[in-house]
Amino acid sequence: MIVSRSGKVVDVCGYDPSTTSRQLEVVTAAIAYDRPTTGETIILVLHQAIHVPNMDHHLLSTMQSRTNDVTINDRPKFLTACPNDNDHCILAPSDNPNDITRLPLRIHGTISYLNVRKPTAAEYANCEHVSLTADAPDWDPPHHQIPTC
Numbered sequence: 172m173i174v175s176r177s178g179k180v181v182d183v184c185g186y187d188p189s190t191t192s193r194q195l196e197v198v199t200a201a202i203a204y205d206r207p208t209t210g211e212t213i214i215l216v217l218h219q220a221i222h223v224p225n226m227d228h229h230l231l232s233t234m235q236s237r238t239n240d241v242t243i244n245d246r247p248k249f250l251t252a253c254p255n256d257n258d259h260c261i262l263a264p265s266d267n268p269n270d271i272t273r274l275p276l277r278i279h280g281t282i283s284y285l286n287v288r289k290p291t292a293a294e295y296a297n298c299e300h301v302s303l304t305a306d307a308p309d310w311d312p313p314h315h316q317i318p319t320c
Contacts, residue, residue, distance in 0.1 A: 173201070174204060182194055185206060199220065202214070205288075211298075214299065217229075218305055231303065235304045237276060239305040240264055241264070244259055244261070259276045260273050261303070263303060
C-alpha cells in the first residue's frame, strides 16, 4: 500500500551491467504482518522505499533499517550455538518505549523472509505501526557518517 509519494525518483539497474537503468519512484509504503502465534496484525512502514510496480515481493534494505535502530538478526537458528527468541528475527522499536517488536523470520533455502501482505484501509487506520526505515534524513548511503571509536 503506497501511503505517500515523495515526488523523487532514483535510477535503478539490475545486477547485470549490460541492462539499462530505469527511473523508479521513492515512496512511503505499508505492508501488513500477521503474527503467527496470535493473528495480531502489525503495519510495517517502509519510508524512502523504491516502488517497483511489477515486483511480486518486497526487498528490505537491511542497512537502511539498521540506521533506523532496527536490528536484523538474519543468521538462521540452525547456525546459532544457543538460539533464543531474538535470533533469526527483526527487532524494531515499538510504540511502547519499554518494548520492542519482534518479527520472527522464516527461511526458504538460503533466503530469510517475513510473510507479509497488503493491508486493508481499516488495518492501516487501526493497527500498531512499526517503522522499519526512517523518513528523515533522506537516505543517501555514500554520505552517511562513519562512527569513530
